[in-house]
Amino acid sequence: MTIEQSTTVGAAQASLDHLMGWVGVDGLVAAMSEPGLMALIDQHAAAIHEKLGVEVDLAALADYARVVHAAAVRRGEPLPDPAALDWTVAPPYLLRLVAVCAIATGIS
Numbered sequence: 001m002t003i004e005q006s007t008t009v010g011a012a013q014a015s016l017d018h019l020m021g022w023v024g025v026d027g028l029v030a031a032m033s034e035p036g037l038m039a040l041i042d043q044h045a046a047a048i049h050e051k052l053g054v055e056v057d058l059a060a061l062a063d064y065a066r067v068v069h070a071a072a073v074r075r076g077e078p079l080p081d082p083a084a085l086d087w088t089v090a091p092p093y094l095l096r097l098v099a100v101c102a103i104a105t106g107i108s
Contacts, residue, residue: 009059012059013062016058016100016104024102024105026083026085027087027090027094028102031087031098034087034088037087037088041102042099044099047099048099058104061104072091080094
């Protein structure tokens with residue numbers, strides 16, 4: 001591994017850690033107690049794997065999450081407080097970001 005590769009992996013990991021802190025923990029905890037929500041997150045994870053491949057590296061996953069988040073911001077989607085959110089009615093982009101976290105942690 002080159003220095004450039006390790007920096008990229010480190011930056012990707014930091015980005016995914018931030019995402020986990022923002023939406024991943026709350027979303028995954030909610031999903032673990034709500035089977036229908038977990039099924040939705042699994043569907044989003046499957047779509048991510050279809051787009052990026054079965055073996056997803058951290059850099060590609062972090063880049064994908066940035067694109068999803070940026071698109072939501074451009075569309076004017078609300079960026080809710082995940083701790084106060086009713087996850088059963090969460091917007092699809094937020095579920096997609098939780099699915100990124102699930103893949104990054106090996107849950108999905």
